[in-house]
Amino acid sequence: MILLQMELISSTDVVRNLCKKMAPPLVTLLSAEPEIQYVALRNINLIVQKRPTILAHEIKVFFCKYNDPIYVKMEKLEIMIKLASDRNIDQVLLEFKEYATEVDVDFVRRAVRAIGRCAIKLDRAAERCISVLLELIKIKVNYVVQEAIIVIKDIFRRYPNMYESIIATLCESLDTLDEPEAKASMIWIIGEYAERIDNADELLESFLESFPEEPPQVQLQLLTATVKLFLKKPTEGPQQMIQVVLNNATVETDNPDLRDRAYIYWRLLSTDPEAAKDVVLAEKPVISDDSNQLDPSLLDELLANIATLSSVYHKPPDAFVTRAKTASQRTEDDDYPDGNEKGYSANVGDGGASPSTSSSSVPYTAARQPSPAQVMSAPASPVPDLLGDLIGLDNNAIVPADQPAMPSGPPLPILLPASTGQGLQISAQLARQDGQIFYSLMFENNSQITLDGFMIQFNKNSFGLAAAGPLQVPPLAPGAAARTLLPMVLFQNMSTGPPSSLLQVAVKNNQQPVWYFNDKILLHVFFSEDGRMERTSFLEVRSLFHIALVYCGAKLSKPYIMKDHTAERSSSMSIWSVMFVTWRSLPDSNEVLKEFPGIMVGSAETTMDRLAASNVFFIAKRKHANQDVLYFSAKIPRGIPLLIELTTVIGNPGVKCATKTPNPELAPLFFEAIETLLKI
Known part of the structure; x- marks a missing residue:
């Protein structure tokens, strides 16, 4: 709607302000899913052909990311060509040059061709x-x-007689040419500049050896180039070559286009060589820029259908809609035959209807006029400026465009301070939500420039943590902040060696160098929701600390030694006779113990709830002398169980933690995690 109405606005200042306000919403669409990006890019392709100033300063948002699908990359290339200017061409060329070294052959070809189109x-x-x-x-x-x-x-066709000095470099690659279009292009260059290439006849002769087997595109170009060579250098060598080519093109071929062109050249050369020069060597019109390839009338029609399939296909609707139902034009009289809106009665007091009123005598708005009583009783309400509020032109808008709302959520540890990141501050932490691991990040831009094109990469680590998708961060204006949750996957990026909690992260954007920082992997983020071990299951596994007990309800006849603990005679031991039996599958060496002298447990129930929130599940509790002993279970990915014993005197500093697991090398990471949870 704005694009169409701008055609009717004569004030250049208003048009300039509208264009400036349209850029941020369009840029925002490029941080969505790839499919939405593609649809947005196809529409933006049309918009920049009509109004290139809208996104003239936003070319960086169209730079291709390494994980963009190929169809998104191709569309971004087209838009970058359209937005390329003398002001940003150096930046664009660096980007295209980088694309030309990627692995996708089709994308590389388009990137190289984009460089030529910019030229x-x-x-x-x-x-x-x-x-x-x-x-x-x-x-x-x-x-x-x-x-x-x-x-x-x-480029030679666009700028004739300007860059011939590079022809020698091109001729060095003749042996590598095996594609018809590339061969035809090289042959055209040799023929066009035959008088400046000393061994032009030798170069063309190398192509003539395979003339019958070449595709028509190459044969036609060879024919014309040989005629050009003969007209520019009528020596013995080119004379023999022209005879061979004309003979092959007229006698040895069934291609009518090649044969007809050869006959025309033959007759021109045999009757009037000067006329042949005028025809074959005539000055040709230079080619023009094709970046805005759509006809203006077609472009206007597509812009009238913006945000429809027509603007995605870049075809008018009648080109692909063949069964469109034409709706009959409804007039005002059709809707309100009596001059009144449906649902409204007229002259209710006298029980009659008012005389019918045609639209020609009474304006349409007359049917909507309220009664004087309604006018007196209803307070006047201001009419909102919907257009201004929609695109941020209204200065009284609730959320101004230049004052973004601050992200919400618990504070995150600062891993890259603004003093180190040239104004960019990054806070991050691993988190678990609904059974999924995320990397929660906060980006704060304290610099003086807008930052965009954020990407992230993780170094190899003990749990193979890697990003499950692209980093979704909108462009950050100076003073703005954005918070995002990056889904993570496990066991994709494994490092060798003993387990480590080190997580090395690299973040980059389009305006700054790559920033590196270290984070810590806390094991409790990996504790799964199915880590609860029921008491009945505990009967089937070994006691965490080798407790050998008798049948349920029995009293011990003498003290029983359990490592460093003594079980006194007590009827309360009946619970433990149910809870613990021998688990022979794990050796004693898998049991690891650590003390936390500075941690105090104020309440057993509070500690149970706190650990349960991180999927560390309570199994049982017992009293030993004046100490409380709490037993818990947890599970990390790949089904690795952790059995945990906490021993403490409630209300006094000091907690002793023991764990037993099939993977005792994880014990240091576990103790880091349990210490963090107990300190919360």
């Missing part, structure tokens, strides 16, 4: 574009070289 579009940037293409040719990657030759041919 054709921007006169003053052509030389820089050619320099980048020559650097790519030196890489000697076959498909990169061939694509570079194709676009350089177009």
